[in-house]
Amino acid sequence: MDIGNIHPGQKVTFTVDAFPNEKFQGIVAPDQPRLNATMTQNVVTYTVVVNTDNANGKLKPYLTANLDFEVDRHNNVLLVPNAALRWQPRPEQVVPEARDEYLRSLRKRSSGLADGQAAAPGMSPGTPAAKGVAPGSAGNVAPPKEREHHDQGRLWVEDDGYVRPVKVRIGLTDGVHTEILGSELKEGTPVVTGEARANGEGSSSNPFTPQMFGAKKGQ
Structure with a gap:
């Protein structure tokens, strides 16, 4: 992340390799980040000190830590799995009335005019077929970066055996889920994240059977 997004008092969540399933909380210390940066092979590195409670002595010197800095926070938002934003269907899977526009968007993307979705049509076969739009009160989106625009x-x-596109505006992301703005989608609406495998030999199931995404209610 950009060092310009780091400031004193900023909330930090981190894990250490010694306890990979446990999350620790911290706060960026005063007078941070330090301005005496170092450069190695044209890579600039800043040192940032994070204060944390270690009353139980669990954290030892020189443990390797993985840190997430909270740049911004939006509460009570709609979230979707990032896989739902990456997935693209094959043209024949799209509802007929939207197919021509979808094909035009694929041609633009192949010409280098894409808007950022780089996944190939029909990617991720065998992944859960669909997950639902979830309320953001579960995790309160604590993203590693902020989208200024x-x-x-x-x-x-899913739409009667086909898939129908829904245009959305994308808000903050925590790397796993993304905030959705200004959309017709409501909490719990199933959205496609991939294609389901056939059930048994010689039989198949609806490739877009909804599988609801489970969200925990607020903390």
Whole structure:
């Protein structure tokens, strides 16, 4: 992340390799980040000190830590799995009335005019077929970076054996889920994240059977 997003008092969540399943909380110390940067092979490195409670002595010197700095926080938002924003169907899977526009967007993307979705059509076969839009009160989106301008994205919902595109505006992301703005989608709406495998030999199931995404209610 950009060092310009680091400031004193900023909340930090981190894990250490010795306890990979445990999360620790911290705060960026005063007078941080330090301005005496170092450069190695044209890579600039800044030192940032994070204060944390270690009353139980669990954290030892020189443990390797992985830190997430909270740059911004939006509460009570709609979230979708990032896989739903990456997935793209094959043209024949799209509802007929939206197919021509979708093909035009694929041609633009192949010409280098894409809006940022780089996944190939039909990617991720065998992944869960669909997950639902979840309320953001579960994790309260604590993203590693902030989008200054809302990007445009596209989600897909099942429609009588086809998939139908839903254009959305993308807000903050924590790397796993993304905030959705200004959309017709409501909490719990199933969105497609991939294609389901056939059930048994010689039989198949609806490739877009909804599988709801489980969200925990607020903390």
